[in-house]
Amino acid sequence: MxxxxxxxxxxxxxxxxxxxxxxxxxxxxxxxxHGRGEAFSPTDLVSAALGSCMMTIMGIVAERHAWDLVGTTWAVTKHMSPEPPRRIAQIDVTFELPAALAPADRTVLERAALTCPVALSLHPDIKQNVVFEYR
Structure with a gap:
């Protein structure tokens, strides 16, 4: 299908x-x-997919351990290569997670996020900068 x-x-x-x-x-x-920029571009979707995939994997781990991640937010910034061919050169993802998470729990979540399927599927030339903030 x-x-x-x-x-x-x-x-x-x-x-x-x-x-x-x-x-x-x-x-x-x-x-x-050449576009109007009135919706996600295909490369915007790739970048958003990275953050969403990471959050989904952290959510799976959090549910398994009964950790509350509701309200976690993230921002994604896509950087296109300045030289041809046009391609994504770098994706920055910054997560804001609950401060109440214990240091050991944070480590588990961060490792899970960095091994999400989208992160592992992107070409190694695409730099992935991921920041985890706890507030």
């Missing part, structure tokens, strides 16, 4: 539908690459 189906909507926009849920994602080319 397909994971997603998609179509080109014109004007550098695409629409992808998640087959199992029917959820729709639209993309737009970024302003610096």
């Amino acid at each position: 397909n994971t997603a189906t998609a179509r080109y909507a014109g004007h550098l926009r695409t629409e992808a539908t998640h087959v199992a849920s029917g959820t729709l994602i639209q993309t737009d080319a970024p302003v610096d690459n």
Whole structure:
């Protein structure tokens, strides 16, 4: 079964539908690459997927240990290569996690995040800077 189906909507926009849920994602080319920047670009989605995957894996570990991560936030910054070919050169992810987590628990969560499937699937030339802050 397909994971997603998609179509080109014109004007550098695409629409992808998640087959199992029917959820729709639209993309737009970024302003610096002939687009309007009115939706996630495909490379924005890759970057957001990294943070979301890391959080999902930490969530799985937290549920196993009954640690409360509700309210955890993260920010992702994508850096494109300044020289051709156009590609993602670096992704920065900063997590803000609960300060109440014990140091040993933090270590377990951080290791889990850094081994998420998206992190392990990205090309090694893409630098992944991940910061864990506890507040």
